[in-house]
Amino acid sequence: MAADAQSIILHQYDLSPFSEKARIILGMKGLEWHACTQPVIMPKPELVALTGGYRRIPVMQIGADIYCDTQMIARELERRYPIPSILVGADRGLGFGLGLWTDRALFQATVTLVFGAGERVVDDAFIRDREALSGRSWDLPGKREAAPRVAEQLRAQFGWVEEQLSDGRRYLLGDQPGLADASVYYNIAWIRRVFPAGLAILDRLVLLMAWEERVRAIGHGTPHIISREAALDIAHDAISTEVAATDQLEPNGIKSGDSVSVIADDYRGEPVSGVVVSSSAQHIAIRRSDPRVGEVVVHFPRSGVFVMLAAGA
Ligand SMILES: N[C@@H](CCC(=O)N[C@@H](CS)C(=O)NCC(=O)O)C(=O)O
Known part of the structure; x- marks a missing residue:
């Protein structure tokens, strides 16, 4: 199936943990989508042409709208394709809130276990790339030393899932799968x-293991493959559908038309600069131009980024 300006394009790579979170959400919603494989390490020229500097994976593209971070991807998929909902039952905010645990504390512990106790799964180029990004040494001896203690932490944290499932529910927040399931699942x-x-x-967490099987069985929806060049062509030929809107309650008065930079609030990376189209408590959308893709609108969540007004704005 050829992709067009309405198609969901996920810029991702196979082994990427956060891509798996997005793929399972696509599966929960039974969606058809296009997988665009991006490099695991820099340079990522096509991705950066779309995002303006954000280099993490995954990124979702629909036409000339570019959604950065799985939190934003989940929110936008829920907005465009509300049924079935990934915000299960009465716990609509918890799916997102739990992401602060699963995508940071739980994921960091997972990373330390995998790299500290596992066989070497990455090459020198990967290590240099991540060192350059974080500004910190990879410190394999440190990871090795921490791994046994982290195993205890992980057993405790996954133990919470076992406790949550102990009343016989099928998924974390009830009998339907949702964002919370995708967020814990990609770590395992x-x-x-x-x-x-x-x-x-x-091993002893039998409810967790059975739950893992159920979530895996949800699958990834219906993926097709798209090349990076074809994805860029779609962005180039499309027009963003984001509608300009100023949030009167913005804590720092950011309004539509302001020039801003957006940067991840953990280990930073390149700021993305552009002009605000719309914002809310949960998103900011900024317009920017690139010689290859023309005008695009890049969307970020608010929890997880800092937004800075450009000097003189
Ligand atoms: N908060 C982001 C995290 C994404 C992330 O860290 N992705 C990893 C790959 S799974 C990555 O791209 N790391 C390289 C980098 O940070 O540049 C999300 O939820 O999408």
């Missing part, structure tokens, strides 16, 4: 793929 799925022996610490 990644350990299972790259360091399966690491899951021995969870």
Whole structure:
């Protein structure tokens, strides 16, 4: 199926843990989508042409709208394709809130276990790339030393999932799968793929293991493949559908038309600069231009980024 300006394009790569979170959400919604494989390390010229500097994976593109971060991707998929909802039952905010645990504390512990206790799963170029990004040494001896203690932390944290499932529910927030499931699941799925022996610490968590199988069985919807050039052509030929809107309650008065830079609030990376189209408590959308893709609108979540007004704005 050829992609067009309405198609969901996920810029991703196969082994990327956060891409798996997005793929499972696409599966929960039973969506058809296009997988655009991006490099694991810099340079990522096509991705950066779309985002203006944001280099993480995954990024979702629909026409000339570019959604950065799985939190933003989940929110936009929910807005465009509300049924079935990934915000289960009465716990609509919790799916997002739990992401602060699963995508930071839980994921960091997962990373330390995989790289500290597992076989070497990455090459020198990957290590140099991540060192340059974080400004910190990869410190394999430190990871090795921390891994046994982190295993205890992980057993405790996955133990919460076991406790949550102990009343017989099928998924974390009820009998329907949702964002919370995708957010915990990608951590386990990644350990299972790259360091399966690491899951021995969870052997006794039988409800967790059965839940993992259920979430895996949800699958990834219907993916097709799209080349990077074809994705850029779609962005170039499309017009963003984002409508200009000023949020009167913006804490720092940011309004439509302001020039801003947006940067991730953890280990930073390149700021993305542009002109605000719309914003709310949960998103900011900025317009920018690029010689290859023309005018695009890049969308970020608010929890997880800092927005800075450009000097003189
Ligand atoms: N908060 C982001 C995290 C994404 C992330 O860290 N992705 C990893 C790959 S799974 C990545 O791109 N790392 C390289 C980098 O940070 O440049 C999200 O939810 O999408």
